Amino acid sequence: MISRGIISDASAAAGYYTDEAKAAEYYSGEAVPSAWTGAAAEAMGLRGKVDAAALTAILQGRAIERDPATGEPRERQLGRIGKDGQPQHRAGYDFTISAPKSVSLEALVYGNPAALEAHRRAVAAVIAYLEEHGALTRVGGQYVKTDGLAIATFEHVSSRARDPQLHTHALFANLTFLGDKAYSLSSEKLFEHRAAADATYHNTLSRELQRAGFEVQHDRSGHVEISGYTRADLEDFSKRKAEIDAALAERGVEREGSSATSRMAAALATRSTKDLPEVREAHLDRWQAQAATLGLQPATQDPQLAKQAKAADPEAAAREAV
Template sequence: MISRSVISNGSGAARYYSDTSRAAEYYSGEATPSQWHGAGAALQGLRGHVQDEALTSQLAGRVIERDPSTGEARERQLGRIGKDGAPQHRAGYDFTISAPKSVSLEALVHGNPAALEAHRRATAAVIAYLEEHGAQSRIGGECTKTDGLAIATFEHVSSRAKDPQLHTHALVANLTFKDGKAYSLSSEKLFDHRSAADAVYHNTLSLELQRSGFEVQHDRAGHVEISSYTRDDLEDFSKRKAEIDAALAGRGIERDGSSATSRMAAAMSTRSTKDLP
């Protein structure tokens, strides 16, 4: 499932997503839980791991343009200047790509890397789709297709309730480029294609899971789940929150202060042979 929201505070958002990504790095055991994507990022030399300073600049509308004749880089501020002299610029948009519950459990509780990789490939397909169909700006009073987006992704492994939930935040900065010049993003197409992007995610996820040997099933909306997890399995896991909390309490850990790792361990310790495949 893909949800979207508006990012209003660039520096605050940068701190939140980067701080949370450090937890994701610890749990996934990888060095790069965040990643730059899109032609708009590449044009500014943004690649690989997302640094706090670079993310803050992008969300604040401080872009790097290059002189087409000399290649010289220069920084420019997008947006309007307010009466107080401060720039006024919407930071961007958060497209949150959430794995189905069975995929989250297979990847995070059972530790199956194939399920995690399937989610990552499906996420990459979504990002490519959004860039292809959502990159536009209002130039000269007309909506004009542009040359790409700057997207920072952060992979997270738990919900706000601290339960295992694999999801990726795709932060689309409010900027785009046309012929080397930066413009603020016109978001209509981006929003219009959210449902189609959701279909891209589930179609790609289904194919990737099947390539890895999983049997899958789809609901009427086309959303995919791993077939070996029945509806009762998924509902039972949700109902076991009280048991998991009790297991945490037995270890002297309160739910609000628990980590995703400790909750996953508690989930495993409370499993019966009928709980999950």
């Protein structure tokens, strides 16, 4: 599932996500738990791990352009200057890409790298899709396709209710490039493509899970889960979802018939202050004890199913070979 929000305070957002990234190092399985991506980030020389200073600057609209005459980098402030003499610039947009609960259990409780990698590849597909369709600005009142976006990604592993919940925050800075010049982003198209991006995530995730040998199943919305987990199992690890559903019920609405806006309102209404991250051992001990109480076992990976899935997707095999 993909939810979206507006980043209003650049400094606060940068501090929050970079602090959380330090905790995510316990679970990421790699040296860089956060990363810059997107053509605009590349153009500004932003690569690798995201640090608070760089993220703050970019979210504040301090774009790094190249002087067309000298090729030297120069900073340019986007937005308008307010009556107080300070720049007014919307920081950006947080697209939160959440893995299905069965994938979170496989990746986090059982430490299966194939499930984690499937989520990461699906996230990459979402970001590529949104950059392709959402990189637009307005010039002379008209939408103009631009040369890419600047996105900072952070991978987190738990919900506010401390359930295992693999999710990636993709922070889309409110800037883009047209040639050598930076512009503010026109976010309307980015938001319009959220539903299509969600479908891209689940389609890619389904393919990658099957290529890893997992049997999968889909609901009526096309959302994927790894087969073998019952609905009761998944809901036992979904306390945050239960809180949101209860808030919807108070409004006389069920989740399946609710809009994205009403679900977001319910989520905000029930959101508690996020506790400091637990260390890895505390997470795993509690989650594994809960799984053992439920009698859960890791899902089976079938080599024959993986072989069939790879044979049915020769383009993916060719991409991996490059």
